[in-house]
Each structure stands twice: as C-alpha cells, then as structure tokens.
Amino acid sequence: MRISEVFMPGDRAIVLLSGGLDSTTAAAWGKANQYELFALTIDYHQRHRCELDAARRVGEFLQVSRHVFLNVNLAAFGGSSLTADDLEVRHDVPLEVIGREIPNTYVPARNTVFLSLALAFAETVSAEHIILGINAADYSGYPDCRPEYLDAFTNMARLATKAGVEGTLQLRFHAPLMTLSKREIIELGLSLGVDFSLTHTCYSPTADGKSCGRCESCLLRLKGFQEADIADPLEYA
C-alpha cells in the first residue's frame, strides 16, 4: 500500500475510473488532496457497459483535466462471466461466501492490464501518482486487489519505465480505500461530497439501466449503504 503522506499540491495523478462506487470515491480523495486528475476508463467489453456512462458523468463531476476512454477487448480471451457469453453472473450468493473464493466474475489479469495502461498514461503525461479504488477488506476474492500485489507491481513499474530508469519520475501508487470496509468507503465518499447517484455498480443491470440488487457487486454495495444507515440513491429492479 502506497498512501503517501507528502505531496505537492497540483501534482498530476492518473486515476483508474470505472464509474463504480470505489473508484469514484478514490478519485474524489485525489481531488480533495489537490492532485490534478487524469482519468483512465477502460472499455474491456464488460457486460455492464453502463459503467462507461457512469465514468463519464463522474469525470465531469470531478472536473478531471483529461479523460481517456480506452478500448481493450479482454473478451477476445474469454474466461470471465463479466465478458464471456457462456458464463452466468452469480446471483443471490450469501454474503458470508463472498470473498472466500474467487468468483467467476474475475477477469483474468484485469487489474494488471489496467495498472499497466495507467502506467503508460502516467509516463506519457509525467504523472508521478496513480490512484486506485482497490480494496482488500471487501475485495470479493480477487487476487489482484491485495497490498502485496500492489507492492510487487510498484517494484516492477519502477524498473519498467524510461522515467524510472532515468530517475526523473518516482512513481507512487495510492490505494486510499485499501483497508476500508464498504461502509467506510461510502462514508468517506459522502464526506468528500461524492454524488453516488452518478455511479454504477451492478454486474447485470436491466435493459433500462436499473441495478439487479442480486449480483455480488450489488449485494456488497447494498450492505455498505445499510451499515452506513444511508439510502442508496440508485434505482433497483
């Protein structure tokens, strides 16, 4: 985990912005800490493509300096229920089971691909900071959301880049939500003025964009709002 204590106001930061609750809160954290935000949203041919609209809304709301939408067709490989047509998104999984095993919504190496693209963006615009909404507490069983993974990525990234080799760029990864529960993330977001009605969370929304309320992602979100004793502003089917 690389939550730096010291920063220069106005430093550039890449934020991986999916349009979900976590990445939106992480981006708002960056804004509140006076980073100049460069948002990167990946269209990986996910089923829940309304995420992309949510990302656009959030980017405008946070007045990012630049917002790159990048098309990377991870569906070409297959292997995840979030991209492949022959796998079903699990519904109604008991909350105590979520996080204990790696679900089939896991997209192979997704975070590694996304972090790599953020690294490419960072080097191009000379950003020293990369902000991520990843989170180990409620991480839903994804291996690439753990602190030890992020440390290994940071080590690799410093060896990978021209700027790192030349010593002109000291890359730092910030995962301000890493140790927070979903409830704490929601509370942090609200304290930073996030409008959660702009976000999208559901893995299998209805045709008119309502959240299903039954996939793992919805269940974790709803639990978080319930524990925070706050109404979720989204519409559920």
Place this chain on the structure above:
Amino acid sequence: MRISEVFMPGDRAIVLLSGGLDSTTAAAWGKANQYELFALTIDYHQRHRCELDAARRVGEFLQVSRHVFLNVNLAAFGGSSLTADDLEVRHDVPLEVIGREIPNTYVPARNTVFLSLALAFAETVSAEHIILGINAADYSGYPDCRPEYLDAFTNMARLATKAGVEGTLQLRFHAPLMTLSKREIIELGLSLGVDFSLTHTCYSPTADGKSCGRCESCLLRLKGFQEADIADPLEYA
C-alpha cells in the same frame, strides 16, 4: 531470465508475436521445444502497421493453435514517435549510439502492457509459459527489455492471478534471446528453419512496404545479417 530446462512436450505457451525478427525467432524456439503455441499480436496503432501482416504470416507458418489480434490504442496517450504524429522516427543514428540512450521510439510502458495482456491470455487458456523475444544485448535502450525487469514482472504476475494464488498455475517466462546478439538471433532462427522473408522490422517503411534501411530497427537488423554473413531476404528502399 526464465529459460526453463524442463518442460512437458505439448505444454501451452503464449507467444507475443510482433512479426519482427526477434519475436519470430522466439516463437520458432517455442515450436522447436514442442510447446503448443498461442500467439498474441497487439495492434497498438503503431506507424509500421505492416508488422501486423507479418505477424499473421509467421503465425500461419508456425501453425499456432490460436492467434489473437488485440487492438489497444496506445496512441491515445501519445508520447512516442512510433505512435504519435508529432514526433519523427530517428534516421541514420550511428550504431555506437544506439542502446546508449532511450530513443523516442520507446512506447511508454509498452512491454508492461503487452506482458499483462499475455498474462490475461495465459490465464484464460491455462498456459503456464509465456515466450518473449526480448533481448538485452541489442536492446536498443529500452528499460523494459532487461532481465531484472522480467524477474520483477514474474514476481508480480504470480501474485496477480487466480491460478497463481490457487497454486494451479506456475507461470514461467521464457526469453530465449535475452543474451544473444542480433547476429546470434539470426543464426538461431535459421537453424530453426525460420523464413525471415516473412518478418517485418522497419519503423518507417515506404508506402509499398519496403524497409527504409535507415531507422534504428533496420540498422540493427542489417548489422546482424552482415555479421552473420547472410543476405537479408527483405527488400530495402
């Protein structure tokens, strides 16, 4: 460097196949070592797009089991003469200068992005091996072609994947050209039956597909063929 001594014939391997001389030789090495090849070619909106046709020809020549062409628009970030329109590819750089500095043909974090995509492909098809044509001797100054970089990536990748975490997949990266000179790569390729007329190397080919003979990539290739005392089958402008 991860050149394993032991392998199971028929093991699956992802090969990053650009269509150039190095990746083609690395792929032929994999074929000769009885790996079942899954080729991955990235269309990153490079200027020298005839590379993609070369990759297709080489994939057919080597009878790969599957060949995925993935579109990833690294030009959206800019920053390299290989993708950006406002930078020129250097010509006629003296050979002794090549490799001493990082040239503007460096695409930010390109190998990291490509390796991440190879990792996603590997996990999807349960391939334990990833074969790369990277090379430190004639590496032309790219930081992400060094052994220490590849070791750091391997470490990160093992922490990143469901298969790695569950212990069902022991990822290994193979860089059979890592310590070879361009001359030795050409000699290895010929000993493996590679038809180098299928490959493409030039960063700034003419409209009719001829190599310029003057960019850094051409200069290194030509030097290699000269030192091997073999005629380059490509046509030069």
